[in-house]
Amino acid sequence: MKMKRMLFLSVILLSKLVAAQDVGLPQLGKAPVKEVIAAMTTQEKIDLIRGTGMKYTAPNEQGTVAGDIDGKVPGAAGSTHAIPHLGIPAMILADGPAGLRIDSVRYDDCNKYYATAFPIATALASSWNTHLVQQVGQAMGNEVLEYGVDVLLAPGMNMQRNPLGGRNFEYYSEDPLLTGKMAAAMVNGIQSNGVGTSIKHFAVNDQESNRNGVDAVLSERALREIYLKPFEIAVKEANPWTVMSSYNKVNGTFASENYDLLTTILRDEWGFKGLVMTDWFAGRDYPAQVAAGNDLLMPGRTMEARKIKSALEDKELTEAALDRNVEKILNVVLKSPAFRNYQYSNKPGLKVHAAVARQAGAEGMVLLKNEANALPIKSKKIALLGNASYDLFVGGTGSGEVYKAYTISLFQGLEDAGKVLDKDLEKKYEYYVSKENAARPKRQSVLDVIKPVDEMHLKTSELELLADQNDIALITIGRNAGENSDRCAETDYYFNSLELELIEGTAKAFHAKGKKVIVVLNIDAVVDVTKWRDWVDGILLAWQPGQEAGHAIADVISGKTNPSGHLTASFPMHYTDVPSAGHFPGTPTERPEETIYNEGIYVGYRYYNSFDVPVAYEFGFGLSYTSFELKKMKLSSNTFDDEISLNVKLKNNGELAGKEVVQLYLTAPGKTMDKPESELKAFVKTELLEAGKSQDIQFVLKASDLASFDEERTAWVAEPGTYTIQIGTSCKNILRTATFTLNDEIVVEKAHQVLAPKETIDEIKHKPLAGK
């Protein structure tokens, strides 16, 4: 019986093959794409525009899911359909922003398939070093290629609109330019391996609460200037192979069903040539997604096929729309490793990548406070406190998680750096942390966020003893977040009483003996610092620095790496100061249907600076172990004509080698248009400058850098008047200014009048939130 069936199958297979050759079916790559499409049946086209589905492989406790193609690359997020008789192979798509997310263990296979956990996106962006980010991308892309994946579902590039955004860690910044530049560098790095990226989530997906249903309501200007700008930069500067549309609605229409977003803006205005895929299970109306130019529906479901088929039969959807989407997909398939039949090794350069992760981790750290040169710590005995010192968070959870081979703890990192540490304290913490971790409920899914366990309580007498026996105290406080839920003001943003007690108690005990206390922030996103920062001598913002975390932090603490990171988001004085605080995550709070972007363009520092709201640490802020001086600054002209350039010379006038971030902010006249106090328009991370050495830097501003989106005229317009350039090392620490004049208004670019909010909602008219 079995034999008969096999024989039957072989005959079918053979006849298919013969048929293909006999009829001379066009083959992808050999015949023009249009001919291949013409040879496809409608059913084949419908298959191609939706993924192969998702099944739970759960061969291991990672319990992740895989694209359903012969178990290739378990743990990948999905795959496209193959149509072998037309020479179309399947592509594998896998997450995510901090490294390749695939299962590290496989059923019936004793090999390990670890990927490198790189620092989270916010940490990478805090380096302000696009070369470094590109290098990280190159390393990540090598893992994508060598593990048999075609497209990495990264980078994430939504805005850090509010500190409670659950996926802020996967995103770069509260500033659109910085976000766009970082994403472009990442895409360029990854794609240099001949694999693809998917910039996500397009667009205005800045929260997790009811992410599948919430309507982001915002003005056209805020949309264009803040939320779409980063994607525009990445598309124009890096040509990502794919874009992932987001779950949410934008001004009333689901992003994945939005023709204006996916076709008019993305393709017609920006010239995007690649394919658009949905986020996983996004949207409701599948034929509308197809019609909107959402080429690929992921991960793929049978009901989608049914609905698309009947929409075609009912003439609600045209075959032409289907063909257009198929063509976009085939053009990406043509570039894929799968099409090249790339013989992947399953052996990426993990060792080299670990070194890249360590370097990037260290360069992304931001020194927030350093009283009387508390850091770097030279040869002193360190009391290492705080659970996270022994159990660091190296990255968040959800699709941004990475199944890595190891994590270097801070204790290990400092020991490897030759530091003397309190071993008794280590034993105490190790015991406590492993007991608390073991008591946690078992993780049921990748979406379960691993939150920090309560800090161990240490009595005053114990702290005093520690202060006797050690020379300095280092306390690490951890935070974690993940996909599918937002952060919470009480437990994520603010420090709890156990954490405050630990910091205060330690500070009292050590200060009483003339010894210093440093706090290391091992966090995913902005936290409150105001309650406790005055108690300590130094604060190092380490973020979640990837698997080499302990080494990277030790590099900065020991002075091997001079910190050069700067903030990519403002640290407010109070959560309630955040311009979107009253509207986040929308209404009703439990399951928001709508979130009104009431702050308009006044996001982050654009708001704090324009309305004189004090912050704890401003956007762009970061200290160094050395100091820099702006030696020279020269503007090419006093009047703007097409473009203007500015030359500056920055000198390291301290005693240690270091890097600095030179930031250019622009203040517009603001006479005919409402303008923020200043906006970041360019930045440069210097080379490692030896003490006494300097670097010449040139900035060029174009008319588009002067322009804002004028809703009345649906155009990018540069208003006439006097502009002030501010060169600084943060948005407030301005070292020098220069002015120039634009004599006549420039209409830089006309745009389509699309995506306006349905009703005029006064609140989103980018009006001031607080009196100026």
Ligand code: BGC
């Ligand atoms: C996330 C995406 C991710 C996709 C595939 C979704 O839940 O929002 O960022 O790429 O899953 O894992």
